[in-house]
Amino acid sequence: MFDPNQARRPESLRGQGLLNDPIYNKGTAFTSEERRKYGLEGLLPHAMETIDRQRERVMQHLDVKPNDLERYVYLIGLADRNETLFYNTLMSDPARFVPIVYDPTVADACLAFGHIYRRARGMYITREMKGRMAEVLRNWPQRDVRFICVSTGGRILGLGDIGANGMGIPIGKLQLYTACAAVPPDCMLPVLFDIGTTNAELRADPLYLGLREPPPPDDEVDALADEFVQAVQEVFPGCCIHFEDWKGTDAIRLLNRYADKVLCYNDDIQGTASVTLAGLITALQILDSPLTEQRILFLGAGSAGIGIANLIVSAMQMKGMSQQAARDRISMFDINGLLEPSRSDLSEAQKVYAHPAGPSRDLVKTIETLKPTILIGVSTKGGAFTREVVEAMSRLNERPVIFALSNPTDKAECSAEQAYSWSNGKALYAAGVQFPDVTLNGQTFHPGQANNFYIFPAIGLATYVARPRRITDECFIAAAQASADQVGPELRAKGMLFPSQSNILETEVTTAVRVAEFMFDQGLAQAERPRDIRAWIEGQLYHPQY
Numbered sequence: 001m002f003d004p005n006q007a008r009r010p011e012s013l014r015g016q017g018l019l020n021d022p023i024y025n026k027g028t029a030f031t032s033e034e035r036r037k038y039g040l041e042g043l044l045p046h047a048m049e050t051i052d053r054q055r056e057r058v059m060q061h062l063d064v065k066p067n068d069l070e071r072y073v074y075l076i077g078l079a080d081r082n083e084t085l086f087y088n089t090l091m092s093d094p095a096r097f098v099p100i101v102y103d104p105t106v107a108d109a110c111l112a113f114g115h116i117y118r119r120a121r122g123m124y125i126t127r128e129m130k131g132r133m134a135e136v137l138r139n140w141p142q143r144d145v146r147f148i149c150v151s152t153g154g155r156i157l158g159l160g161d162i163g164a165n166g167m168g169i170p171i172g173k174l175q176l177y178t179a180c181a182a183v184p185p186d187c188m189l190p191v192l193f194d195i196g197t198t199n200a201e202l203r204a205d206p207l208y209l210g211l212r213e214p215p216p217p218d219d220e221v222d223a224l225a226d227e228f229v230q231a232v233q234e235v236f237p238g239c240c241i242h243f244e245d246w247k248g249t250d251a252i253r254l255l256n257r258y259a260d261k262v263l264c265y266n267d268d269i270q271g272t273a274s275v276t277l278a279g280l281i282t283a284l285q286i287l288d289s290p291l292t293e294q295r296i297l298f299l300g301a302g303s304a305g306i307g308i309a310n311l312i313v314s315a316m317q318m319k320g321m322s323q324q325a326a327r328d329r330i331s332m333f334d335i336n337g338l339l340e341p342s343r344s345d346l347s348e349a350q351k352v353y354a355h356p357a358g359p360s361r362d363l364v365k366t367i368e369t370l371k372p373t374i375l376i377g378v379s380t381k382g383g384a385f386t387r388e389v390v391e392a393m394s395r396l397n398e399r400p401v402i403f404a405l406s407n408p409t410d411k412a413e414c415s416a417e418q419a420y421s422w423s424n425g426k427a428l429y430a431a432g433v434q435f436p437d438v439t440l441n442g443q444t445f446h447p448g449q450a451n452n453f454y455i456f457p458a459i460g461l462a463t464y465v466a467r468p469r470r471i472t473d474e475c476f477i478a479a480a481q482a483s484a485d486q487v488g489p490e491l492r493a494k495g496m497l498f499p500s501q502s503n504i505l506e507t508e509v510t511t512a513v514r515v516a517e518f519m520f521d522q523g524l525a526q527a528e529r530p531r532d533i534r535a536w537i538e539g540q541l542y543h544p545q546y
Helices: 014-021 032-037 053-062 068-081 083-092 094-101 105-111 131-139 163-181 216-234 248-259 265-285 303-318 325-329 363-370 386-394 414-424 456-466 475-486 489-493 505-521 531-536
Strands: 123-126 146-153 188-194 240-243 264-268 296-299 331-335 372-375 401-404 428-431 438-440 444-445
Touching: 053 068, 053 083, 068 094, 068 105, 083 163, 094 105, 094 163, 094 505, 123 131, 123 325, 131 216, 146 163, 146 456, 146 489, 163 188, 163 296, 163 456, 163 505, 188 216, 216 248, 240 248, 240 265, 240 456, 248 265, 248 303, 264 265, 265 303, 265 372, 265 401, 265 428, 265 456, 265 475, 265 489, 296 303, 296 363, 303 325, 303 331, 303 475, 331 363, 363 386, 363 401, 386 414, 414 428, 414 438, 456 475, 456 505, 456 531, 475 505, 505 531
Parallel strands: 123 188, 146 188, 146 240, 240 264, 296 331, 296 372, 372 401, 401 428
Antiparallel strands: 438 444
16 A cells, blocks of 8 residues: 555655655655654644544635636646645535536546646657657656656547647546545556647647647557557566557557557546446346347447447457357447448458448438447547437337447537437436436436546556456456446436446445456466455555655
8 A cells, every 4th residue: 555654755855845745745644753853844824633624625726617628727737746745636526526627627628738838747758759668668767667657638528639739538447446446546658659640730839738730640649659668568567558549540549559569458448348348237137128139329439339239249249249249239320421342441349340232422311221229429520420410229129228428528429418308207317427417207216427538547447456468358348247236226327327426435445356357367466366466456546645
């Protein structure tokens, strides 16, 4: 267990230097003895406060901020000053703070990143460092780095390519490892892999912080990624590389390139797929209908859609279906219409879901023809699930499953209120963002949030303790099942498809236990298997206390 009190403080860290160090700084919580010992007398006001009292002051600051972006800026500043108090605040009420430090507020933070920048909270590896990436990585002060979250900023949420402004994502993702699953924060490194940006408006912004060049061709991106991955193996052996928000084609290609070679995963592909599968498992428990009998239509056929489809196929195979039979139950519709064999613009990953059918650019007619039981939106096209779309799904299904997963909020294919009202309360609905409860005809509906934070922090915690050689798709299926199993009959009766966010740490630990058990059972783990896995994991959780 990481304890800031017991962590080895450099002997030279005294006085103002100690107060400026976010890891060891305790601010007004330093005792009289510590103030004398570390040369802090006169540098702090007289009062000696508990962390609970300090958090009370933080809450008052947050309450007077005019919006969540300002709260985000304040909290990031707090992390720069006092990391323990920052995590103590987040972990005191994750349901309140996760939407501030991550989605949806992080979208606004990323758009304004160059303008609200205060201090580097990770590393920036640029294509200009080719041939020296290992040397540069050694500049990071921590040696025991267990997780690197790395993004090019090439496909951030529903915002597209925002280049170096995407650094807010690796920072936020790793903060959620700690805030949601109590993974010790000292072992994590956010990285912005700056290969340039296609966003000409950003390149013209005088406050933009990244390379002002378009990205290179794919073969050069692959060569740069190869060097980075090998540099991580050299400098931080055993480190898990969490790929995040790379351009869709890059994301799929690079995951296929490294998944069987190094410890890595892609949260946009595997994490999104896992949390979607978790919601589907719960919805199908409500319907008492097996996964293998579903017909699934995706709106959107990028890396997220392909990732979800592939994991559903794997889950169906685990139920005894052949791969082809499972693929045949999944269809996709994108900006150019239904994926079918006459299309000449399909990638190899998309072609396996291009089934014999006539061309169609009409989503409602496609629904009427294919008769899907499940409709999943990963299109980043706000409002794409129109009244006609929802009504078509409702005519075909007694309880249509409708997941509008694009985010931030204005990118959702439909809102919870629209889904429930247009389906007359029949829909089993989830979104990528949290919509408020909806009351319709005297009944209150509780929309689910298919947010990856139910999955990737638990995967991170299991990886932290079990030290697996690889993270497989089956690990993500185990995480999905564990999440779904925590939605009891009482929650399902309310239409809830995911566990409550009020006790997210308990949820994540329970999921991590199941994933770690799977890693041990499959021979993936390198740690010695303990007799009581849950107690073993709980003994390694980070506690943000002085």
